[in-house]
Amino acid sequence: MNRADGLLAQTPTVLPSCMPPRASHAASPVGILNGAGYEIWDPRVDPFIAQNYDPRNLSGKRACKADLQRTFGLREDPEVPLLGTVSRLVSQKGFDLLEGILDDLLRRGVQLVVLGSGDRKCQDFFQRAAQRDPARLGVRIAFEEALAHKIEAGADMFLMPSLYEPSGLNQLYSLKYGTIPIVRATGGLKDSVEEFDPRRDEATAFDSTGTMAQRFWRPWTALWRSSAKRNSGEP
Numbered sequence: 001m002n003r004a005d006g007l008l009a010q011t012p013t014v015l016p017s018c019m020p021p022r023a024s025h026a027a028s029p030v031g032i033l034n035g036a037g038y039e040i041w042d043p044r045v046d047p048f049i050a051q052n053y054d055p056r057n058l059s060g061k062r063a064c065k066a067d068l069q070r071t072f073g074l075r076e077d078p079e080v081p082l083l084g085t086v087s088r089l090v091s092q093k094g095f096d097l098l099e100g101i102l103d104d105l106l107r108r109g110v111q112l113v114v115l116g117s118g119d120r121k122c123q124d125f126f127q128r129a130a131q132r133d134p135a136r137l138g139v140r141i142a143f144e145e146a147l148a149h150k151i152e153a154g155a156d157m158f159l160m161p162s163l164y165e166p167s168g169l170n171q172l173y174s175l176k177y178g179t180i181p182i183v184r185a186t187g188g189l190k191d192s193v194e195e196f197d198p199r200r201d202e203a204t205a206f207d208s209t210g211t212m213a214q215r216f217w218r219p220w221t222a223l224w225r226s227s228a229k230r231n232s233g234e235p
Contacts, residue, residue: 036172041152043177048149061153061178068154071147072113072138082111084155084179086148086170089118089126089141094161096122102129106136113138113155115147152177 040046043061044054050067053060062078069076087093105112106129114126114137123141130139140147152158158174160183171181 034169034172036169036176038176041149041173041176043153046149046153048146049153050150053153055178058178064150064153065156066154068113068150069111071150072140073134074111074113074138075135077111080109080111082113082154082156083159083182084113084151084157085116085159086143086151087116087118087160089114089116089122091119091122093118095125097161099125102137103132106133109136111136111138112159113140113151115140115142115144115151117141117143152179155179157182 043049043064044052046052049060049064051060051063053064065078065082066076068074068084069082074082087095089095102112117123126137126139127141130137152170152173157180158170160171160174160181171183173179174181
């Protein structure tokens with residue numbers, strides 16, 4: 001690396017950790033975010049979701065939410081905050097952070113759907129929690145592409161509390177689908193979403209660092225429109 005003419009990292013935030021101790025500044029380090037396959041991940045044309053939609057017409061997203069609740073056997077309610085996650089179920093993805101707050105979240109009326117597989121401990125945690133409260137928590141230990149699309153389209157918010165994440169893609173899909181990412185400020189998550197500020201209306205996400213349980217019930221309608229519009233190519 002010390003002899004390279006240039007250094008390229010996945011994201012600007014990750015770049016400093018990739019630099020060798022005595023790297024020459026002449027190496028021109030650059031961090032570039034991942035792109036996303038929007039020809040596949042686009043709610044306007046997605047063939048896997050209950051109804052296509054765009055930022056100008058939200059009725060399709062409401063239909064997708066009802067479809068997702070039915071798919072996981074949750075109580076159908078358009079008003080309840082519905083969180084989703086699609087992930088490897090491992091400690092690196094931050095799911096240990098949920099163990100202390102999940103029951104409290106569900107008691108407050110939040111619903112959560114989980115799709116993924118990974119460590120036995122993490123899988124067992126979610127499956128036991130779903131047995132305790134099947135009306136609010138749906139878990140599928142697998143990976144199914146069609147269901148991943150349904151979650152991005154039907155959830156109100158997407159949970160991505162990774163301890164570290166060099167780049168990440170689901171937060172980008174979520175922005176396209178108007179599904180507000182809830183992330184930790186790390187790596188590509190920090191570089192690709194903008195923290196919610198109630199004084200402005202152009203933010204795209206909640207940064208959950210340190211206060212995840214307390215920040216879920218802020219209104220998300222303005223964030224939905226902002227994130228979906230900014231990732232739709234519309235003016």
